[in-house]
Structures are given as C-alpha cells and as structure tokens.
Amino acid sequence: MIIAVDFDGTIVEHEYPKIGKTKLYAFETLKELQKQGHQLIMWTYRAGEYEKKAVEFCRENGLEFYAVNKNYPEEVFDETISRKIYADIYIDDRNVGGFLGWSKIWQIINENSEETFLQNEKEQSLKKRGFLSFLKK
Numbered sequence: 001m002i003i004a005v006d007f008d009g010t011i012v013e014h015e016y017p018k019i020g021k022t023k024l025y026a027f028e029t030l031k032e033l034q035k036q037g038h039q040l041i042m043w044t045y046r047a048g049e050y051e052k053k054a055v056e057f058c059r060e061n062g063l064e065f066y067a068v069n070k071n072y073p074e075e076v077f078d079e080t081i082s083r084k085i086y087a088d089i090y091i092d093d094r095n096v097g098g099f100l101g102w103s104k105i106w107q108i109i110n111e112n113s114e115e116t117f118l119q120n121e122k123e124q125s126l127k128k129r130g131f132l133s134f135l136k137k
C-alpha cells in the first residue's frame with residue numbers, strides 16, 4: 001500500500017516550526033511498515049527549509065521516505081496536477097477522531113491485511129471446492 005504520513009503531531013509532537021519530541025513507536029512502526037513492503041510518503045504542511053529539517057530528522061532516525069509531498073521523487077508540481085497526493089491510507093493527527101497512536105495504527109493496518117488474507121484464503125478454498133464438485137458430476 002501507499003501510505004501518506006503527516007509529520008508534525010504525527011511522527012513528532014506538534015511544535016512547528018521546531019521539531020517536537022518523537023511520538024512513541026513512530027519510527028519503529030514506520031520502519032516495520034516499510035519492511036512489509038509499504039511505500040511511505042511524507043505528506044506535510046512543511047515546505048522549503050522546514051521540510052528539509054523534517055526529512056533530515058527522519059533520516060537520522062533511520063527512516064527514508066519514498067517521496068516527500070510528491071507522488072514519486074521525480075514529480076514536478078504544476079497546475080495540471082492536483083496538490084493532493086494519492087495514497088491508500090493517510091496517517092494524520094487531524095484524522096476524524098484524533099490521532100490513534102502508533103500501536104493502534106500498526107494493529108489496524110495489520111488486522112486489515114490479515115482479514116484480506118483470510119478472505120482470499122476462503123475464496124480460494126471455495127473455488128477449489130467448486131472445482132471438485134464439478135469433477136464429481
């Protein structure tokens with residue numbers, strides 16, 4: 001999945017333009033999601049120097065984003081494309097319901113994929129059974 005992640009208030013405590021304290025399990029969770037093959041995009045209000053500082057801070061903590069405020073690294077913004085980046089999931093402290101915390105976020109993303117996996121398994125075995133009953137005829 002493509003996962004868009006906010007910075008201030010999400011990865012670190014909201015202290016913009018300063019960089020706040022890292023939120024509990026933020027980097028652990030994000031690095032683990034990357035290991036699972038998810039593509040992470042930093043999706044932040046920060047621009048210019050402030051954006052660079054956030055990227056640098058994440059890099060120091062071992063996290064390198066696929067792209068920052070872009071769909072892909074080489075994307076050049078102009079009026080022909082929307083400013084909104086495309087993602088399957090957006091992680092932001094301004095979510096409806098507020099920031100969930102990184103353990104909960106991890107749990108939700110992985111529960112969902114487990115459900116999808118089980119659903120696929122079920123469909124597969126139904127297909128197989130369907131095929132077997134077809135053979136018996």
Ligand SMILES: [Mg+2]
Binds near residue numbers: 094
């Ligand atoms: Mg925020």
